Structures are given as C-alpha cells and as structure tokens.
Amino acid sequence: MDGIEIRASRDPQPMCDFARQAGWNQTLEECRQLVEAPEAITLYAMKGAETIGSAAAQVYGGGRMGFVNMVFVLPEMRGHGLATALLKAVMAARPDVATWRLYATEAGSKVYEKIGYRQAFTMAKYFVAPDVVRDWPREGAEAMTAEDIPAAAACDAAAFGFSRSGVVDFLYRAQPALAFKLCRGGRLAGFSLGRVGANARHVAINAASFADACALLRRSAAEEHAGRPVQVMAYETQKEFTAFLVDSGFKATVTMYVMDFGEPCSQPAANYFGAFGGEFA
Numbered sequence: 001m002d003g004i005e006i007r008a009s010r011d012p013q014p015m016c017d018f019a020r021q022a023g024w025n026q027t028l029e030e031c032r033q034l035v036e037a038p039e040a041i042t043l044y045a046m047k048g049a050e051t052i053g054s055a056a057a058q059v060y061g062g063g064r065m066g067f068v069n070m071v072f073v074l075p076e077m078r079g080h081g082l083a084t085a086l087l088k089a090v091m092a093a094r095p096d097v098a099t100w101r102l103y104a105t106e107a108g109s110k111v112y113e114k115i116g117y118r119q120a121f122t123m124a125k126y127f128v129a130p131d132v133v134r135d136w137p138r139e140g141a142e143a144m145t146a147e148d149i150p151a152a153a154a155c156d157a158a159a160f161g162f163s164r165s166g167v168v169d170f171l172y173r174a175q176p177a178l179a180f181k182l183c184r185g186g187r188l189a190g191f192s193l194g195r196v197g198a199n200a201r202h203v204a205i206n207a208a209s210f211a212d213a214c215a216l217l218r219r220s221a222a223e224e225h226a227g228r229p230v231q232v233m234a235y236e237t238q239k240e241f242t243a244f245l246v247d248s249g250f251k252a253t254v255t256m257y258v259m260d261f262g263e264p265c266s267q268p269a270a271n272y273f274g275a276f277g278g279e280f281a
Contacts, residue, residue, distance in 0.1 A: 004082065005046045006089050010035045014044055014051040018072040025197030025231070026070075030280045033170050034058065034069065041066075041093050045073070045082055052077045055086035059094055060162035065265055066094055067277075068102035084115060091261070099265040101258065103277065109257045117259040121267060122236045123275065126250040127200060127229045128221070133249070136222040140215035144172065144179035144191055151188040152181070155206050161266030171195055171204075171276065178203075180219045182212050190271070192216040194223065195280065200231040204276035210240050213273035233275045235268050 012031035019026040026034075034056060035042045045053035053073040057066045068090060073082045091100055101120070104112055109119065144152065149172055153165035171193045172179050178194025178201070190207030203220045207213035221230045232250065234242050246252070268275070 003047055004052070006043050006086060007046055008093075009042050009044050011042075011044075012036075015042070015054055015056065015070050017051075018054050018070065020198065021074075022072055023199065025199050025202060026280055027196075027198055029174065030195070030197075031070075033167075034280070037166060041090050042070075043086055043089050043093070045077075045086055047077075053082050053086055055083070055090045057090050057094075057100075059097060060160075060164065063094065063096045064098050065162055066091070066097040066100045068100055069277075071102070084111065087112075088115065098263045100261040101265065104257045104259050105254055106257065109259060112259050112261075115261075117261045120258045120260045120265070123233055123256050123258060124236070124242075124252040124254070125256065126232045126234060126242070126245045126252050128245075128248070128250040129229055130201075130224065130227055133218075133221040133230055134224060136218045138219055138222050141180040141182050141192070141219035144176070144181040146172070146176075148181055148188055148191065152191045152193075152206070155188065155191065155271075159206050159268065159272035167276070168193070171280075178220060178223055180216055182207065182216060184208070190216055192220045192274070193276065194220050195276070196228065197231075197280070199228070201228045202231045202233070202276065202280075203274055204233070205274035206271055207273055208271055210244075210273075213241055213271075214244055217274065233277060234273065235275070237268065238273060241273050 012035045015031040016028045039059035041057040044051050056070040057068045059066045153168040157163040180192050182190040190212045192205045195202045205216050
C-alpha cells in the first residue's frame, strides 16, 4: 500500500459518495450524523488527494460496543488488504472497546473471520413494492410526537443493549410523519421509525408483542413516499415476524451476518422486530 495514508476526518461527503457507489441506503444527512456523533470514528484512505476507501464506527455504552460501518474500497483498489487495514485502524483508534460488531455478507464474513470476528447471529433485509402496502389499514397506531422520544429511546436501549438516544432523536426529527406509537395503560408500549433513504423507505420497529409489531408495520408501511420500496431488517430468530413479512409480500434479499470481535455481547431482544442497525443500513 505504498503511497496510501489513512486519515481521520469529519467530512461526510466521501462517505455518502461511497454509499452511492455501493448501492447502500444512507443519505448525506445520515452520513453527517454518523461522522459528527459523539464518539464517532471516521477514517478515509487517501492516495495523494484522492479518497479511495473508508471505514467508520459508532461507540456505544462508554466503550462496551463499537459498531463498525461504511467499510468501502474503490473497486480498482481492492485485493491489496486495504479494507482490512482500514478496519484494523478503526479498532486501534479505540483499544478500550470491549466488543466490535459489524454486518457482513457471506463473502465479507470470510475476510472478517481471518482477523478474529465470529458470527453472532443472522438477519436479512426484506423489501416490498409501495403498491403492495399502499392500501394497508392505517388504524391501530397513532402518531409519535417529540415528547415520546425519551420513552422510545429507553425502549430502544433495552432492545439494542445500549443507549442510542441521539440516533432515535435524529431519525424521529428527520421524518416525524413516519413515526408511530402504541400505548398501553398510558405508557409507550411500542414504536416505529421511518427513514427515507437513497433507495428505500426503511421501517424500524420496537414492540412488546408480535401483534403490535404487525400493527406498527402496517401503519408505517402504508404511508406513501416518492414511490420507494419499503425495507425492513429482521433477525432470523424472529420466525413469526419474518413469516408475516413474506406472507405480506416482502421478499428477503441477501442474508447478512452480524459478527462480533472481543467479549460476548448482547443478542437482539425479543421485542426488536425491525432493526435500524448501528449505521442506518
């Protein structure tokens, strides 16, 4: 890797440019949130003035987990170990992190296994065309408000394992019209957040029961937004929910492997029906 330098940065534009090349769903504003968040790590590989690769991470729980994201190398620069070097540089930036976590395709998982990552569990991205869900019933859930953010963040922390209050706040304020809730006994019992990505409208769901998760998904997915397909990220352990997705017209795409390095870490809680991940995948 002669002539290549890895540098820290807070510039979201190269990250967004790489997301477009890779076909990922992140927007420029989401990339800005990723690089500017507290305890964010953002590294770019530079060859002269050209940015040729990236890797980033969000650190949660005061160092208990680092969620790696946005690992990308230009196609013409691949095959020289640059992605591995970027990942190792991210991890070296925070040697205190107990567990590193990332999402990988099957091919990518083989690369990460070589440096010590292990498969923790699996998930898949499910997509449905907007015309399939346009006429779904819009009852059963009510609009979420800004006053609900603390309760939603607490529910998310219980499911994810660590506080992501800044992420919950960001996603709500970016698309408040796509955020819904269910209440039981005057308290928040479940919520959904919708984000309009570059390619798809992503729905994330945290609910106390399978029935509540289905109600939140129906309410959120039925909202029309620029003809984009609707995306849900679901864990394979959620057998009933993934069967509901398929029966409702969603189609699973490539399986994603959730991989960990370091100490054993939390598994998805049973009420975490639709994930929004550590990097707005």
